[in-house]
Amino acid sequence: MRGWRQFRTLLEGKALKYGRQFRVISRWEATSQICSNCGFKGGKLDLSIREWQCLNCGAKHDRDLNAAINILVAGGQSETLNGRGGQRKTTASGSSSL
Numbered sequence: 001m002r003g004w005r006q007f008r009t010l011l012e013g014k015a016l017k018y019g020r021q022f023r024v025i026s027r028w029e030a031t032s033q034i035c036s037n038c039g040f041k042g043g044k045l046d047l048s049i050r051e052w053q054c055l056n057c058g059a060k061h062d063r064d065l066n067a068a069i070n071i072l073v074a075g076g077q078s079e080t081l082n083g084r085g086g087q088r089k090t091t092a093s094g095s096s097s098l
């Protein structure tokens, strides 16, 4: 998966930028057990388990990627990128299936 590589590079860049913030969140291990899709807590994962499937919504997760998403979400709460008026207008350019 090439996209995963890019995402990881992006994360590492973010980690450098927000290095302090990343360290503050000491729930790295726990976040790998929480479904980034629905928030379901999957329970303890053995370190050898790289991928797991959410028992609640059935989403498949890469352990690290899922944890990273959860941390980004948790870290993003302090930032207000689009705090309000977050209505994104999506113009159907090209894909006019309706």
Ligand SMILES: [Zn+2]
Pocket (backbone or CB within 6 Å): 035, 036, 037, 038, 039, 040, 054, 055, 056, 057, 058, 059
């Ligand atoms: Zn889930």
